[in-house]
Amino acid sequence: DVKVTQSSRYLVKRTGEKVFLECVQDMDHENMFWYRQDPGLGLRLIYFSYDVKMKEKGDIPEGYSVSREKKERFSLILESASTNQTSMYLCASSFGRVHTDTQYFGPGTRLTVL
Amino acid sequence: AQSVTQLDSHVSVSEGTPVLLRCNYSSSYSPSLFWYVQHPNKGLQLLLKYTSAATLVKGINGFEAEFKKSETSFHLTKPSAHMSDAAEYFCVVSAPGYSSASKIIFGSGTRLSIRP
Numbered sequence: 706d707v708k709v710t711q712s713s714r715y716l717v718k719r720t721g722e723k724v725f726l727e728c729v730q731d732m733d734h735e736n737m738f739w740y741r742q743d744p745g746l747g748l749r750l751i752y753f754s755y756d757v758k759m760k761e762k763g764d765i766p767e768g769y770s771v772s773r774e775k776k777e778r779f780s781l782i783l784e785s786a787s788t789n790q791t792s793m794y795l796c797a798s799s800f801g802r803v804h805t806d807t808q809y810f811g812p813g814t815r816l817t818v819l
Numbered sequence: 820a821q822s823v824t825q826l827d828s829h830v831s832v833s834e835g836t837p838v839l840l841r842c843n844y845s846s847s848y849s850p851s852l853f854w855y856v857q858h859p860n861k862g863l864q865l866l867l868k869y870t871s872a873a874t875l876v877k878g879i880n881g882f883e884a885e886f887k888k889s890e891t892s893f894h895l896t897k898p899s900a901h902m903s904d905a906a907e908y909f910c911v912v913s914a915p916g917y918s919s920a921s922k923i924i925f926g927s928g929t930r931l932s933i934r935p
Contacts, residue, residue: 747909747925795862804913805851805870810862
């Protein structure tokens with residue numbers, strides 16, 4: 706079974722802190738995604754990576770950056786956390802064709818910024 | 820342009836009765852369509868997907884969905900609800916032919932409650 710793990714289930718940070726969220730997948734998938742999930746808004750794509758060191762902005766990249774130095778690991782960085790970044794963050798991976806292949810999701814990190 | 824609309828934010832049914840979760844989409848291209856389920860405090864899991872093959876798609880746990888191009892719909896159904904079906908369900912549309920992942924659009928979700 707594909708396994709996608711996220712470094713923390715719950716995280717509490719203060720405004721202005723630099724925050725790292727890490728995601729690891731164990732199935733050699735090319736594609737990795739970071740989403741933000743807010744009630745009534747569904748999932749919104751923050752960043753997408755289709756290969757090591759390759760990234761693409763999603764719909765809401767402002768205030769975020771990403772890093773993919775190894776194929777299995779995709780990190781989301783909040784450069785200076787703000788209260789409006791309090792949310793559930795979901796990581797996903799998929800094998801090849803972005804638009805037809807199944808995405809496999811991690812359990813999520815619930816981030817609270819005080 | 821692409822969009823997806825889940826017509827009900829919350830659906831409540833009795834155990835053993837049919838489930839219908841409605842999804843309408845808009846796409847300039849022949850889309851791929853997905854239903855994912857999210858149980859409390861868990862990540863999303865694929866229920867089923869349509870990628871231009873058979874229009875009636877069967878998924879896990881007895882769910883199925885029918886792609887109706889003329890109605891631009893992809894409604895999710897199950898003949899008999901079980902307590903374990905209580906979860907949030909997301910309809911997703913994506914546009915083949917693009918390299919950008921930003922053409923994958925998630926609906927806002929439908930919360931399914933099951934009454935004993």
